[in-house]
Amino acid sequence: MDVSNVAASMPAYQVSILDIFFPGLTGILAVANGLSTGQLNSYARLLFVGGFCIFLARYFYGYINDLVDRHFMSTIHVSYYNEAFDMLINWISEQHFAQNTRTSLASVGAKHRRGFFDNANGDKKSLSFTPWNTSISFIYKNHLIKFSRTQKDGRSSEEEIVVSCVGRSPTILKELFQECRAEYLKKIEKKTTVFDHQGGEWRKTKSREIRPLSTILMDEEEKQMLVNDVDNFLDPRTRGWYARRGIPYRRGFLLYGPPGTGKSSLSLSIAGRFDLDIYVLNLSAVDDSKLSSLFSELPSHCVVLLEDVDAAGTTRAEKTTEKTTDQSVAKLQGLTLSGLLNAIDGVSSQEGRVLIMTTNHIEHLDAALIRPGRVDRKIFFRLTNKDMNARLFCTIFKQSAEDQHIPKEDIGEENVERLAIEFAGKVPENVFSPAEVLSFLLENKRSPVNAVANVEKWAKSGQARGKDLRRELSWISDSS
Ligand SMILES: Nc1ncnc2c1ncn2[C@@H]1O[C@H](COP(=O)(O)OP(=O)(O)OP(=O)(O)O)[C@@H](O)[C@H]1O
Structure with a gap:
């Protein structure tokens, strides 16, 4: 039987099954059928032969690539939701070779799309770029490494990183990951990492x-x-x-x-x-x-x-x-x-x-x-008493070496302590939360003297609300 007649003689469902495994094959077979029966002119023949060659070349390229990847390369996959993703992106975006990738992701104020590292300089809307939807090859400790960051299943919210190297041993890749981890740990030193959840998955927020x-x-x-x-x-x-x-x-x-x-x-x-x-x-x-x-x-x-x-x-x-x-x-x-x-x-x-x-x-x-x-x-956790009010006052007004640049009345440490006692005497106990007292003090943060002068008026205006609060929270007195 003539092979080129295969497509024409096949039932429709078989044709579509063939297309699943070899996309475009039935089209080629149909043209081949036309070719063998002499229905096509010479241009069409040329086109067909060219197309067929490209089809074969792509098929074999994919096949050989797959074969090499499977038998001669070592690979590590990193999921978007895992912290290893941050480690790798943080490291790679700081490498010289990654600065000039032709496809990158721009983010405002953060190293990558999850915004993990805050903009420490405080520059407004500062931009950063990380390689995205692309592959980069680079040399690491004399080994050729390929890094690919791609969208997973075409979903824009999910990505995957694949890192691979030539050879059947993944040791060099693990060394690279260890280096990324060490850099990352340096960045988060003295910090607490906060996770929240979205769509049933934990994700790092800040x-x-x-x-x-x-x-x-x-x-x-x-x-x-x-x-x-x-x-x-x-x-x-x-x-x-x-x-x-x-x-x-x-x-x-x-x-x-x-x-x-x-x-x-x-x-x-x-x-x-x-x-x-x-x-x-x-x-x-x-x-x-x-x-x-x-x-x-x-x-x-x-x-x-x-x-x-x-x-x-x-x-x-x-x-x-x-x-x-x-x-x-x-x-x-x-x-x-x-x-x-x-x-x-x-x-x-x-x-x-x-x-x-x-x-x-x-x-x-x-x-x-x-x-x-x-x-x-x-x-x-209680509303403030005298001692807490005085301590909150000192927290705001005692100068430390680091905040010399902040314009503030400098009245000396002893005077701050004296004013703190005066301030605490003017704030009723068990009426305000530390957050409320802090908010008032921050409004007056340039002048401890003004804070003491204004506090009675502020306390009176807030006290009516405070009384309601006390009634509503009558259980507090039971437990204190
Ligand atoms: N006991 C306290 N000591 C120091 N700071 C405090 C205290 N209570 C509140 N603050 C300050 O007030 C703000 C709010 O505090 P926080 O969110 O911890 O209160 P909370 O009890 O968790 O409130 P909520 O019940 O509304 O969640 C923070 O900025 C915190 O620094």
Whole structure:
């Protein structure tokens, strides 16, 4: 049988199956049919022969490339969501050979599209460029390395990096990754890496300067107890201790109190103090299954921060019906209390993590959520007292060597302390949050004298609101 007649004589479904494996083949066969029956003129023949040659050349090029890649090259793939992606992009974008790639991605104020490294110089809308949708070859320690950054499955939000080298041993690639890692660790030194989630995946959002614990104003004894607790928990010997007793190796804390009293700040400081990454979970954006998969993907040592757990549709039934509107019910219906409890200490939940929940309304939380085992320590965050107000005043007005350039009345350290006591005497206790007091002080940050002079007026104007606050938060006095 004449091969060129094959396409013409085939049923339509076979033709399309052939096209799946050899795109364009049926078209070629159809022309070949015309060729053999003498229906085509000489130009068409030339075109056909040329096209056929190109088809064969492309087919064999792809085939040989694939063969070489599979048998003579070593390759490492890096997924967009993994931190190794940042390590590599950070390194590559600083190499001389990557500065002049013809295809790159421009980003404002960040090294790459996830905006991980902040613009430290503070230049407005500074631009940076990283190689994108392209391949670069370069020499690393006398080895030829090929780097390709491509969109995965044509989706603009997802990318993949493939790094390969000639030879069957990936050692040189691993060395390259180690170097990228070392550079990256230098960049994030003294920083806390913050992750949030999108589409059920953790992704790094930013890295923040570590905030020293000393800058958080709270009961010092309680702070120290928390630090010792976390320190003890993270001690490498503790995991074995838990395992020998059959106790799940997890630790949970509940920070509760009015807004702006330092709950989130302390969580960040704790993560920084123990050099842990912090994973912030927004409960209103997840359902049971997403929450469970997010918890199971946590690394073994990290801080997980569940902010405003009372707002997550997991509160006591009677309070929920009273308070929620149709809209909020619709928004939160995906997450149930049992889903949250399962995620926190179910079988698939990661061990070794420090769980911190925060709430403004502890009285709205279901007892099961905060029972010992899930919450091992509860810490109350209070509105300011005299001592805290004086310390906040000193925080703003005491000069340090680094802030000489900031124009400010310099009245000497002793005078600042004297004014701090005067200031604290004028602010009513248990009315304002540290955030409110700080906001007032920042408004007057150029002059401590003005801050003292203006504070009574400010306190009076804010006190009416403060009284409402006290009534609404009457539970505070029970717990303090
Ligand atoms: N106890 C505190 N010590 C030092 N700074 C504080 C304290 N409380 C609040 N602040 C400052 O006030 C701001 C808000 O604090 P933060 O977000 O930690 O409060 P929060 O209790 O988590 O509030 P919310 O309940 O609304 O989330 C931060 O800039 C923080 O520096």
